[in-house]
Amino acid sequence: MAAASVTSSNSVRGVCDYDLLFDCVHCGLCAEACPTYIVTRCEMDSPRGRIYLMKSLAEGCIDLDDDAARHLDLCLGCRGCETACPSGVHYGRLIEGARLFVEQNHRRGFVDRFKRRAVGAIFPYPRRLRMLLAPLKLVERLGLRPALTAVLPRMIHDWLDLLPPLEPDLRPLARGANSAPRTGAPTVVVHHGCVAQVLANSENLNSERLLAAAGYRVVQLEPTSCCGALDLHSGNGSRARDFARANVRALKNSGADSIVSAASGCSVAIAEYGELLRDEPKFVDAARAVSSKVRDLSSLLLDAPAGPKREFRCRVTCHDACHLAHGLGVREAPRKLLASIPGVTIIEMTQSDLCCGSAGSYNLTEPAMARDLARRKADNIVATDADYVVLANPGCEFQIAAELRRRGSRIKVVHLADFLAMASQ
Known part of the structure; x- marks a missing residue:
């Protein structure tokens, strides 16, 4: 990482929420909770090391070069460090801000740019993903998927390897409620997500059926937009806020008492809309109200008579x-x-x-x-x-x-x- 003058006029404070950096006391208790540090044993691949890196970038002590970007890219955003941290460091907010800074100020190599743009152009949009997978479904029905993956470039092969079988979903559906929900039953809406509704929709349908059987009144969300988590993790804050606004409007209009997602990453993204839209007077109150209603499926089912x-x-x-x-x-x-x-x-x-x-x-x-x-x-x-x-x-x-x-x-x-x-x- 290239050094830069601390007093440089190019010193920036837009790397992340600068004041939050000082919550970290550099105790190192986060290190063993960090998956990348466990693998590499490199201090700059630990949360403490990345916070030091963010601070150095913000103060103009170092330049944003390939090495600095690499350490930030390698973070999974799993937030295990937040659970381990005794000081309450908001690491998730810090790394999301840093990634936005990287995307705006660092030019990646061609392959890296291609991968990230492909993910961003397809995954948040269920219709595009279905269209892309349609030919693969035919190949799978003909029993040719192994032959196809064998001749594809390594990157595409690895991506296809992660896909579940694409035959019609034969997973069982839960039994729905035997009668209409009781009068005054609490209402719940299941956010279907983007990738989940294409590759794992049984999880959405079963969540709704289980909640209905437990006595909740399930309301449908129309339309369902991507929660924005993929964009937050990849530094596309502008589109993440666009998705957040759309979801805040839809979730508020649903009138549901509780909001559930079969994808825990989506649940957390929605739970943080109040923070994401904190600077938008038109949306902040509604966003905070929506965020306060996020619940987990298992918690709601435990609350209901079994x-x-x-x-x-x-x-x-x-x-x-x-x-x-x-x-x-x-x-x-x-x-x-x-x-x-x-x-x-x-x-x-x-x-x-x-x-x-x-x-x-x-x-x-x-x-x-x-x-x-x-x-x-x-x-x-x-x-x-x-x-x-x-x-x-x-x-x-x-x-x-x-x-x-x-x-x-x-x-x-x-x-x-x-x-x-x-x-x-």
Whole structure:
């Protein structure tokens, strides 16, 4: 990293929220909670090191070169450091600001630019993603997917490897409510997301059916826009705010008492709309109101009277999706829900809350680190000898399932909503 004069007139304060940098006391307790530091053992790949890097950039002590950008890019944004931090550092806000600064002030190489632009142009838009996948569905029906991936360039091959099977979704649907919701029943809306509604829509449908069966009145959200998380993680703050405004309008108009997403990353993005739109007088009050209504599926189901459950004998281990555990602080509710099913045995895995390497589009833009983390996660899952690994985020599901497929493992990766639907059949 190139040095620059501390007193340089080019010194900038727009790298991130500068004052938040001083919440960090550099104790280093975050280091062992950081997946990239665990892998590289490089101080600049730890949260403390990245905060020092952000401060140096903000004060003009160093220039934003390839090395500096690389250390910031390698962060997964998992926010495990926030859980470990005794000082309450808002690392998520810091890294999102730094990434916006990188995108505005650093020119990447051609391949990196292509990958990021492809992700940004396709993934937030369900219609575009469906159109892109349509030919692949035909190839899969003809049994030619292995042959196709064998002749594709390595980058495309790795991306396709992460896709779940594209045949019609045969996963069971939960039984809906047997009668109309009781008068005065609390209302809930399920945000269907972008990628989830294309590749894992059963998780949305099962979330709605489970909530209806538990006595909630489920209202539909029209239209559903991307939550903006992908853009926040990649430094596209302008479009993230566009998506946030659209969702705030739709979610407010739904009149729902609670807001749920089958993707924990989307839940956290929506829960932080009040902060994201804090400087917009037209939206800030509505955004804060919407953010305050975000709940987790498992928590809502635990709050509802439980009906009799049939026995479903199996061994289950839980992967704590990063944003569910570190963003929403939800860990025990899914386990309590699973433990309430007769016959289910829960086996805890080592480092259940360590990132699997999915992290939104991270496994597409940083495949080497993502694969390393997927191997670590799979090692811990296989060691439990469970029948199922249950989780609450489709991105984690795709990432972990791909690694277990590569190993020929019998362990099935299932979203919590789909598992509950399966157990109720």
